[in-house]
Amino acid sequence: MVHRGRGATWLNKDNATLPNMPIRYGLFNQLDMSQVMLATEMGVWATNNFLATNPTWAAINNSLAHVRCDWLHYRAADGQVAVGTHGRGMFSTDAFSTANAPISLTITSTLPASICKGLSFPIEIFATGAFSQGNEFQLELSNSSGSFTSGTVLIGTSATTTVTALIPDTEDLPVGSNYYIRAKSTAPEAFSVEAGPFTISEGGLLFAATMPVVSDPTPDGFTVAASLNAPGKAYFVVLGDNAPVPTNEQIKNGKAPDDKTALKWGVLDIPAANTTASLLVSGLMPGINYDVYFFKEATGPITSCAGELPVKRDILTSGSPLAYCVPTYSQGCSLGVVVADFQLTNTNLTYFNTGCSPGSFGYFGNTSTPLAQGQSYPFVFKTYIDSTGTYYPQHIAIWIDLNRNGTFEVSERLYRSTGTSVSNTWSGTLAIPANATPGMTRLRIRTQYAEHGTVDDPCETYAYGEAEDHLITLEDNSVIVSAQTGDWDMGTTWVGGQAPTGNQKVIIQPGHIVRINGLSVSAKEVSLVNGTLDVVNNGLLLLNGQ
Numbered sequence: 001m002v003h004r005g006r007g008a009t010w011l012n013k014d015n016a017t018l019p020n021m022p023i024r025y026g027l028f029n030q031l032d033m034s035q036v037m038l039a040t041e042m043g044v045w046a047t048n049n050f051l052a053t054n055p056t057w058a059a060i061n062n063s064l065a066h067v068r069c070d071w072l073h074y075r076a077a078d079g080q081v082a083v084g085t086h087g088r089g090m091f092s093t094d095a096f097s098t099a100n101a102p103i104s105l106t107i108t109s110t111l112p113a114s115i116c117k118g119l120s121f122p123i124e125i126f127a128t129g130a131f132s133q134g135n136e137f138q139l140e141l142s143n144s145s146g147s148f149t150s151g152t153v154l155i156g157t158s159a160t161t162t163v164t165a166l167i168p169d170t171e172d173l174p175v176g177s178n179y180y181i182r183a184k185s186t187a188p189e190a191f192s193v194e195a196g197p198f199t200i201s202e203g204g205l206l207f208a209a210t211m212p213v214v215s216d217p218t219p220d221g222f223t224v225a226a227s228l229n230a231p232g233k234a235y236f237v238v239l240g241d242n243a244p245v246p247t248n249e250q251i252k253n254g255k256a257p258d259d260k261t262a263l264k265w266g267v268l269d270i271p272a273a274n275t276t277a278s279l280l281v282s283g284l285m286p287g288i289n290y291d292v293y294f295f296k297e298a299t300g301p302i303t304s305c306a307g308e309l310p311v312k313r314d315i316l317t318s319g320s321p322l323a324y325c326v327p328t329y330s331q332g333c334s335l336g337v338v339v340a341d342f343q344l345t346n347t348n349l350t351y352f353n354t355g356c357s358p359g360s361f362g363y364f365g366n367t368s369t370p371l372a373q374g375q376s377y378p379f380v381f382k383t384y385i386d387s388t389g390t391y392y393p394q395h396i397a398i399w400i401d402l403n404r405n406g407t408f409e410v411s412e413r414l415y416r417s418t419g420t421s422v423s424n425t426w427s428g429t430l431a432i433p434a435n436a437t438p439g440m441t442r443l444r445i446r447t448q449y450a451e452h453g454t455v456d457d458p459c460e461t462y463a464y465g466e467a468e469d470h471l472i473t474l475e476d477n478s479v480i481v482s483a484q485t486g487d488w489d490m491g492t493t494w495v496g497g498q499a500p501t502g503n504q505k506v507i508i509q510p511g512h513i514v515r516i517n518g519l520s521v522s523a524k525e526v527s528l529v530n531g532t533l534d535v536v537n538n539g540l541l542l543l544n545g546q
Helices: 248-252
Strands: 023-029 032-040 043-047 069-074 081-085 090-093 104-107 114-116 120-128 137-141 153-158 162-166 176-186 189-191 195-201 213-218 221-226 232-240 264-270 277-281 289-298 311-316 329-332 341-344 361-372 376-382 394-400 413-416 425-431 439-449 462-464 467-475 479-481 505-508 513-517 520-523 525-528 532-536 540-543
Touching (some): 032 081, 043 069, 120 176, 221 289, 248 289, 264 277
Parallel strands (some): 023 069, 329 462, 479 505, 505 525
Antiparallel strands (some): 032 069, 120 162, 176 195, 213 221, 221 277, 289 311, 376 425, 394 439
């Protein structure tokens, strides 16, 4: 029996072609609803005309035998069906496979709401049926009225069902908001339902030829330069090698892909067409590959193109890289002995649920945390706790390469846990010496299963545990950096937990809004790069005492 609609009507699909026997499972072919399989007491039975008044049933038990079957499962990716038998194991069939289904094409990708001429994007097609040798999958673009009767343009072709659509950058393709795309097969010829509508627009704002450029490497940086065909801005971020691609908004706000502050960031102001703006980037490390991502934004009538991808450039700083040792573990994180959470208060060095790093050693090279000479920074460390509350206690130690020589020396171990570990948490304070060498360097967190002793060495092999290296930038104490949005006079607004003094240079980081609310405050200098200083209620900022 089969139920149709919302009423109480059931239709009888049993007849003389289907023996009287228990039926334990039924399965529709999702690509052709006239095909049904049944798991029965006598194997698998099926019909190709289930929608008929009297469908014709037949056993499809080749290689299966007339054995009790209890369960059927359909795999949508390729149409394979699995059957579970009573005592004879599992079997599969391609009777419902996409190759055996009627020819059909479906665009499964979500189209962009708007895209500029000259840009491309991938489209996935779900295809069923048997296609002839030499078949191509094509993408056709409608005319600006959404019709395929005339003015259709071929915008992509592929031997597979992944096709790249390229919007033509030609004068005879008008901008408009009623464009559609359809998929087509050539052998045999078939078409999908049209997908859309979407908008095609003019972009116009372009980097000049060969731009942007990253050049002139030094041991601690390089030069970035850009030129546009109209007035605008070129934002950039510097990340570690092979970093994930940030969004345009993240680049504009100086952020890494995880929304933490990038290693370096900046903006090039380009006042006129074909005018080159450049900037020296410094404070990095020698012999390191860096990824530099650019995003352009217009300041005149010519606009950027929605959906444009960032532009990437690679560069290797000069000099030899520092030879930091790689800590090793014979058993690694196999017991959940990991750096699950680590938080350095009032800084962006905050990570939660990071799990076990490959090889039990993680390097976090896309962001750097500024720490000031002579300042102390509270931290909290937590290990992994499972759903039952069980955890493996660990000892930890923390080093900072304070003299930036590539070695974690005994004097540079700023914290080491001791005693009997009875909690999943360690907390303490990292005190940065006043004579620490300014510049970018590494902080290492290392753990060891507590029953095996304390963590004494940054490099040697332990049994169970994990290590992580994080980049930090040691600043002299004349520089103070914002940690988050907040009021100028609140310590929590600033890295280190103390408000600025009049002899300090203040850096407000990207995305942070610092408010001077009805107060008179002073600083030696204030630097804004996509950060905001908000002076309200007759507040006053004095620079250099003036």
